[in-house]
Amino acid sequence: MKLPAFDYACPRTLEEATALLAEACGDAKVIAGGQSLLPFMAFRLAAPGLLVDLRKIAGLTGIEVGDEEIRLGAMVRWRDILDSAALAHALPLLPAAIGHVAHYQIRNRGTLGGSLAHADPASEFPCIAVLCGASVDVVGAGGRRTLPAGDLIAGPMETTLGDDEIIVAVRFPRWPEGRRWAFDEFALRHGDLAIAAVAACYDMDGPHIANARVAVMGATDTPQRVPEAEDALNGRAPGDDTFGTAAEAASAAIEPTEDLHAGAAYRRALVGTLLRRGLRASCTRQREAAE
Amino acid sequence: MKIALTVNGRPAALDVAPRTTLADCLRHALGLTGTHLACEHGVCGACTIIVDGAAVRGCLTLAVQADGAEVTTVEGLAGDGDLTPLQEAFRRHHALQCGFCTAGILTTLHALLSENPDVEADEIREVLSGNICRCTGYIPIVEAALEARAAYRRASDPAP
Numbered sequence: 541m542k543l544p545a546f547d548y549a550c551p552r553t554l555e556e557a558t559a560l561l562a563e564a565c566g567d568a569k570v571i572a573g574g575q576s577l578l579p580f581m582a583f584r585l586a587a588p589g590l591l592v593d594l595r596k597i598a599g600l601t602g603i604e605v606g607d608e609e610i611r612l613g614a615m616v617r618w619r620d621i622l623d624s625a626a627l628a629h630a631l632p633l634l635p636a637a638i639g640h641v642a643h644y645q646i647r648n649r650g651t652l653g654g655s656l657a658h659a660d661p662a663s664e665f666p667c668i669a670v671l672c673g674a675s676v677d678v679v680g681a682g683g684r685r686t687l688p689a690g691d692l693i694a695g696p697m698e699t700t701l702g703d704d705e706i707i708v709a710v711r712f713p714r715w716p717e718g719r720r721w722a723f724d725e726f727a728l729r730h731g732d733l734a735i736a737a738v739a740a741c742y743d744m745d746g747p748h749i750a751n752a753r754v755a756v757m758g759a760t761d762t763p764q765r766v767p768e769a770e771d772a773l774n775g776r777a778p779g780d781d782t783f784g785t786a787a788e789a790a791s792a793a794i795e796p797t798e799d800l801h802a803g804a805a806y807r808r809a810l811v812g813t814l815l816r817r818g819l820r821a822s823c824t825r826q827r828e829a830a831e
Numbered sequence: 832m833k834i835a836l837t838v839n840g841r842p843a844a845l846d847v848a849p850r851t852t853l854a855d856c857l858r859h860a861l862g863l864t865g866t867h868l869a870c871e872h873g874v875c876g877a878c879t880i881i882v883d884g885a886a887v888r889g890c891l892t893l894a895v896q897a898d899g900a901e902v903t904t905v906e907g908l909a910g911d912g913d914l915t916p917l918q919e920a921f922r923r924h925h926a927l928q929c930g931f932c933t934a935g936i937l938t939t940l941h942a943l944l945s946e947n948p949d950v951e952a953d954e955i956r957e958v959l960s961g962n963i964c965r966c967t968g969y970i971p972i973v974e975a976a977l978e979a980r981a982a983y984r985r986a987s988d989p990a991p
Contacts, residue, residue, distance in 0.1 A: 541871065548832060548849035548895050571896075578852075578891045579872040591849065593896060619885070643961025645939065646873060648885040649892065730960045 543581045550593040554679050554706065557592050562681040562704035564590050570706055572615055575642070575650035576658040600653070600708060605630045610712040614653025622647065631672075631712055633721040633741060637664040640723075643731045653707040656689070659762075661696045661797070662733040664725075667763035671739045671755035674712045680705035696761045719743050720778075720826055722818030725758070726810050728801065734758030735802045736810040738790070738818055742773060749773045754786065754815065759796045759807040768793040769815065778823055787816040834898040838863070839907030847894040854878040854889030856897075857904055865905040865934045869963075876962030879935035880904050886942035905934035908941055916982030917941060920975035928966030936962045940976050948983035950976075 551557045561568050568590035571577055580586040594600055600615035605626045612621075621627060621638045628635055641647055641655075641664055655665040656676065669676070669689035676692050678685050681704040689710070694700050701707070725737035736759035742752040752773035757763040769790035776782040791812035796804040835844045838861060845860050852871075857863040857880070867877040871890045878889035881903040909915045914922065917940060927933040936959070943950055943958050955976045959969060 542855070543850040543852070545848070545850050548893070550895070550898075571893075574893065574896070575873065575888075575891055578893075582872045582890075591893075595896065643876070644943070644958040645876065645879050645886045645888050645961050646891070649887050730957065 541582050541584070543578065544584065544587040546581075546588055547590045548593065549590065550596050552596050552598075554597055554708065557594065557597060557706060558679060558681040558704050560590065560592050561706070564703070566703040568592055568703075570594060570654075570657065572651040572654040573617060573649040574654075575646045576654060576660065594653075594706070603627060605714075607714065609714055612652060612710050612712070614656075614707045614709055615651050616653075618642075618647035618650050618652075621652070631715060633672075633723055633739065634668055634712075636721070637668050637723045637725075637737075637739060640664055640725045640727070640731075640734070640737070652710060656692060656707055656710065657699060657701060659693050659695075659697050659699050660733070661761055661763060662735075662737075662758040663763075664734070664737065664757070666693055667737065667739055667755050667757035669710060669712075670763045670765065671741065671753050672712050673753075674710050676707055677709040677711065678705045679708050690765075693762050715741075716743060718826075720822040722815070722822040724814040724818035724821070726814060736796075736807050736814060738811060738815045740769075740773075740815065740818060740822070742822075744778075747777050748775050749778055749782070750775070752786075754790060756790065756794055756811055759811050760794050761797050764794075766790045766793050773819075778819070780820070783816050783819040786819065787812040790815050832895050834895055836897050836899065837901045839903060845894070849893065849895050851894045852878075852890050853880065853882070853892040853894045853897050853902070856894035857889065857902070860894075863904050863906050867931055867934055869931070874963070875932070875935075876939065877932050877935040879938045879962065881938055881942050884942070884945075886939045903938070903941075905937055908937060915941075917944065917975070917979040920979040921972070924971040924975040924978070926967060926971040926975040932962055932964045932966075936964065936972060940972075940979070944976065944979060944983040945987075948980050948987050950980065952977060 569588040571591045571593050601613045604611040618641050652665050655663050674689045675686050722740040725734045737757045740754045742749045752770045754766045754769040769786045772786040772789040791808050796807035798804045857866050869875045869877045873888045873891040880889045882900050
């Protein structure tokens, strides 16, 4: 369908943008790449009276890999993440996950800030942000604040952002050398929304796994860590037995969603299969890198 | 709202409603009906156009967002009466049947091959997953794209 009518503003500063949002009292939406918002509007799932475009506001782009953290501007596009040699080295899990986002043309416009604000439970970026304990910098009419990615996402398509607040950047802690990672996703067709996906990372403490993190997306109503699977990994040696136990723990722990694409039992089984597969690949990748 | 953009090398100054997508703007205000619209929610790829060098969904870009941009549509790929090497390859390989999706696939592949004339078949297939074609089965499209790489390599090489 054609889009519903709306007013459009393209401010040059965050102050102007937040003032416009505050003035609209909830009847405005921020537009960055528009790759989730415009389909929502075409389906009349959203019909804001005003769109506030961020494209002329300086300081919202850029990937900065520092010693302590990696800062990604909210207007960083999927394409920028996939093209970044620095990210491929410093946070390889992120480009691996973003490779699953939609299609070539959409990845040229879609932004990470937009993805977080949209909070689709089947989106890759929010899941990686939750897994890695990323912080989100937000600006509103009343000032700035920083919150953990996990606290930003309140539910499916729901965030804790105020009506006047704009995501400006996401900051990931740097990884130690040698951290292993896993990502695997199942969708009906490549580029479709995930029916289920898993992400994980861990360090090696001698022969044992330490600092394990496991997160699930697509199969649950928000992207979330799965502590039961993490407990099954920590302190054990990596291998099929450990990974199998962790996969079973993840399957048992989650409360899967159901929709016309897949039932809860299917999603539960998928999460286990994907986690086992992803963790196995994390070891193979390590061996290949060592050779 | 008043916008000014460059379309296929020619400047265009227009007055558009904010709700107008760039695809509708090209078709209705500029008469460039080579850009096709089918799903209008970013799934089918028929409306793919090139904005500032990047292939994008014309239905998921507002005309007002393209203020100041350089836009290339399928009409802008070839000169008068000529076909580009990519279009020639499409004809040779029968890479189209009904032709509805072809404009979006040509613009997509033009952007891809301009970025990387050495692109492999796997990546071509991954990129084409964003364009729905229900006639060809894609095999001739991939073959045409592979063949056209040589022309894009020549174009990107500095003159000897």
